[in-house]
Amino acid sequence: MKCVHRAPTLLEAQLAADALSSLGIATHILNANAAGALGELPFLHAQPEVWVDDDSQASWAREVLAALHAAAPRTERICPRCAERNPGNFLSCWQCGTPLAE
Incomplete structure (x- = not known):
């Protein structure tokens, strides 16, 4: 081992x-x-x-x-609608559901 x-x-x-x-x-x-x-x-x-x-x-x-x-994604994505910080692997904002830009 x-x-x-x-x-x-x-x-x-x-x-x-x-x-x-x-x-x-x-x-x-x-x-x-x-x-x-x-x-x-x-x-x-x-x-x-x-x-x-x-x-x-x-x-x-x-x-x-x-x-x-x-x-593994390491960056954060900022929501264009509500400015909430989201993990880099999220496709939409956890707060408001807006799609996040690539």
Whole structure:
């Protein structure tokens, strides 16, 4: 087994593991319940980690996760109608429903 991803939250670790599992890469999440030990454990030792079962798939898994991370929208979109801030992946404003420009 090899560690391919250290996530800031359990949700992000689960999303990464699910993405890899959908490609046939068997994974395990370690430190899933270690957040309660923060303060007793160093911060980096309490973060959830995604591990692959097959060491030969580790580099592929890292490439997949890097591509997913790079493709994630990071910008905000401002609604032209109500000026509300919306995440970059929204197609319409969550506040008023106005379509957001590309």
